[in-house]
Amino acid sequence: MIDENLKTRIEPVFKSQKFMQHLGAEIIALETGKVSLSLNYDERWSQQNGYFHGGVVGALADNAAGAAAATTMPEGKGCLTAEYKLNLLAPAKGDKIVAEGRVIKSGRNLVIAETDVFVFDQGKRVHCALLLATLVAVS
């Protein structure tokens, strides 16, 4: 589901992140407190075993959490990641990863968000990573 009003606020910031554009990451779901990002496999994003590199998984997961957090901010305010923890649950072996970010708590100064990352391998969906992040509201 895509909330078109929110999209006009969130997408420009996302698109202005050249690294996300370079990876080819896409917003596939967007509503208040929830953002999902999708990224197709490319050998350039791989680690030694040919799976998605943990750094790519972490980058997508962090962005999904950040975008989800941004949807809870008032007009003109944004979010910056202060810190995150990433647990790698399974090898990210597949042709696509989807990072589903959701807000746990949105406070005046801090937002806590979590992202589940799933890898799709010939249709099979595997929960490959979990990220827990703390973001700071900025003007």
Next chain:
Amino acid sequence: MIDENLKTRIEPVFKSQKFMQHLGAEIIALETGKVSLSLNYDERWSQQNGYFHGGVVGALADNAAGAAAATTMPEGKGCLTAEYKLNLLAPAKGDKIVAEGRVIKSGRNLVIAETDVFVFDQGKRVHCALLLATLVAVS
């Protein structure tokens, strides 16, 4: 400082990570329990303000921790990241980032490692991120 014996074991794994090669990351220091990686700025690695993207900072920091952990493994054993926490301390604004990984504790099954990331802006060196990781020894 580069330990040439260790380099023959660590560098091939590092070079087999296509994402690290794509970024152009380089090993600039390598000894038992300590590995430093360097990455030059490129617009493709940037976030919305034109600084290094947090995902790139995290990927380099995680790899430095992983390589440092690998130097403490016996021949034929390697390390996989189980989880890490990344604190972003300052905007990664500059022309180069250097991730200095070091092992805190190397056990039989788990290795704990930490990485300081510094960004260089016209010679000025800023501590921009700190990563604390748990890695698993694998055959």
Next chain:
Amino acid sequence: MIDENLKTRIEPVFKSQKFMQHLGAEIIALETGKVSLSLNYDERWSQQNGYFHGGVVGALADNAAGAAAATTMPEGKGCLTAEYKLNLLAPAKGDKIVAEGRVIKSGRNLVIAETDVFVFDQGKRVHCALLLATLVAVS
């Protein structure tokens, strides 16, 4: 819900933790992959504002995650916490805290578990903390 078979395995370990007994923590739910612990307020467990101390919240949350992880272990195997991240979401102001631990992924050597902590203030239930832990299976 209490699984009586699991209880015979999990409760003795829990009861042998003198700190948990000293706090007066109780198992209020126990099934495969899920354990809830409850702790009543006492001034001795408070911080400067009279709320539950973060250290007490963290201890209960960690134990709930550990007990949940233990329920997924084969007979004769247990779990030790390797690391955890705790996010404090709201002041733990109330007369009781309940830590609901659940297993995210149970592997051969590592178990990932998460715990939500709720504080009850005159019946009102507030989500006050979230813990994400990595545990190691031990014989």
Next chain:
Amino acid sequence: MIDENLKTRIEPVFKSQKFMQHLGAEIIALETGKVSLSLNYDERWSQQNGYFHGGVVGALADNAAGAAAATTMPEGKGCLTAEYKLNLLAPAKGDKIVAEGRVIKSGRNLVIAETDVFVFDQGKRVHCALLLATLVAVS
């Protein structure tokens, strides 16, 4: 080393934490950006093997980080823990634990601090835990 001026600001807050008083934790070092806390073993603070309970280790480590962070705040401002990650490095087997907190970065709104915890077993000093925390400055 104890900075007596800082002590007049930090100690009252520490002493007002009834849980710290109940444990019998003591400030043994205090200067700008650095605070060390000490806690003697008592069976009440133990886990199933008779070592210091991880929850007690985490509580002391968190408080050391918080006190260190508080020393960097202007008069009338304090710090609250937003989140922390604790890595347990070795069994906390011994008669005393000492948590050495230090500030990594003190910003206007956030403070990043780290704590090393050492356990003393018949004079032998073992690095048993490492905590990395994010704190929020509050008035």
